[in-house]
Amino acid sequence: VFLHSGLTQYRGQARNDTERRTLLRFSNIEVVVALAIAGMVNMAMVIMAAAAFHNGHSEVAEIETAYHTLTPLLGGAAAAVFLVSLLTSGISSSVVGTMAGQMIMQGFVRFSIPIWLRRAVTMVPAFAVIAWGVNPTQALVMSQVVLSIALPVPMLALLHFTSSRRIMGDFVNGKRIMALASFGALVVLTLNFVLLAGEFGMPIPFLG
Structure with a gap:
């Protein structure tokens, strides 16, 4: 969300509404294509896991186990691609x-730190997980829990800003877009709540 907005911000300076509409159209196409590719990759991973591990290999719950199980099932090439x-x-x-x-x-809080420190803040935790021998699957699940807490904030802010005529002008979201976006946000928030509730052992009605 943040990176794509920042990278496209200086792609071109629109001088009038016609150029703004052109930039907006290309940006929308870019987002749709990128999300479609990401969605297909995710679906391919889920389909592969279901086809390879569902029958007789339901005990596969770790990344290492999945890698070693792929070799006899689908061959070394599949395991290499997975790796x-x-x-x-x-x-x-x-x-x-x-x-x-x-x-x-730089864009929100106007705070600048040295490049090496900025890189260290984001990279050191990943290396620390490896160095301390933390279970990678559990670390991955916990990272998704953190994302479930953090991501609704920019999502709801984006929904609010794009529905404001004061900010967007003629490019404000229409009623149909707002209805679809609100429904999508509600679905995401519901799924995030289910994930958080399941992770912290909270009972969820109708889900056992």
Whole structure:
């Protein structure tokens, strides 16, 4: 959310409403394409896991176990692709987190720190998890818990800002977009609540 907004901010300076509409259209296309690709990748991972591990391998709950189980089931190439995918996703997540932190500090709070310290703040926790021998799967789950707490804040703020005519002018969200966005936000908030409740052992009605 923060990084994409920051990267597109200086892509071009619109001088009139026509150019603003053009930039907005290209930005919307970019977001849709990026999310579609990310969604297909996520679906491919879930489908692969269901097809490979559901029948007779339901005990697979760790990343290492999944890697070793893939080799006899789908071959060494599949395990290698799984390994490379994990490495690249970890690197990209670290880079995105670092750059997003830079955008937040410089763009929102007008606070600047040395580059090396900025990189250390975002990278050291990941290395600390590895050095202390923390279960990577549990660390991944806890990171999603933290995201579930943090992400609703910018999501609701974005929904509020884009529905304000004072801020957006003629580009304010229409009633249909607001209805769809509000429904999507409600779904996300509900899923986040379910995740947090399950993680902290809270009973959830209708879900056992």
